[in-house]
Amino acid sequence: MEIVIRPTPSEVSTTVADIVERYVRRGPATLGLATGSSPLGSYRELARRHRESGLDFTDARAFLLDEYVGLPKSHDQSYFSVIRSEFVDHVNLDPERVLSPNGESPTIAEEGARYDAAIAEAGGVDVQLLGIGTDGHIGFNEPGSALTSRTRVKTLTEQTRLDNARFFDSVDDVPHHVLTQGLGTISEARHLVMIAFGKGKAEAIAAAAEGPLAAFCPASVMQLHPHVTVVIDEAAASKLQLADYYRYALEHKPSWQLF
């Protein structure tokens, strides 16, 4: 796991956009997209590169991490809608090639297996963007999620519903259930890129990167993955015990070594 501490959120977003750009330029890329506020700056930066330097998403495709259950796709807070308005509408990524779990499926219990099969059929995800919840969740895998879990329905914690209430009129409007890629599904992506900003994420980042591997902190599953880049600002890094080493390692990073 490589931890990249950047002085400001905008430098975090630039670093993440650099990583994604490399995959997009290399050939047909399968991107794993996350919602939440953390990746928004990276999406804006990628859209700017598309506009100003012709970064071309024609051959790319994408899979979303998660979706609310029971929220119509047309709702402005469904992740289906959010990823379109925040990213897809601003680049030349074909919306037909951007898939999300179907939270409206009449056969919701089988939807997870269908979604995992679609990811596998596409050859897997090349680079998966991830935010982190204050309780250490990734996707919507709340604490206690099996580290090998597959895409399935989960019940949100009250804390996550409160955290996400800012996007809705009231906390009562935040659905209780979600469909989320499992921790095992997420771990199959070839490169995981975690983004976090602010003091509020410092404890979760420390637990994920330096705490024990445990279902109690779902993001700690990243410790088992051979290619992880955690890109965070100083505030989110403030509880890391080895922060000085991560800075030192970055300073001495061989010039030929990519993130």
Ligand SMILES: N[C@@H]1[C@@H](O)[C@H](O)[C@@H](COP(=O)(O)O)O[C@@H]1O
């Ligand atoms: N399902 C999403 C996660 O994918 C996201 O990482 C988390 C943090 O969101 P934010 O980046 O807004 O802090 O929010 C939601 O729970």
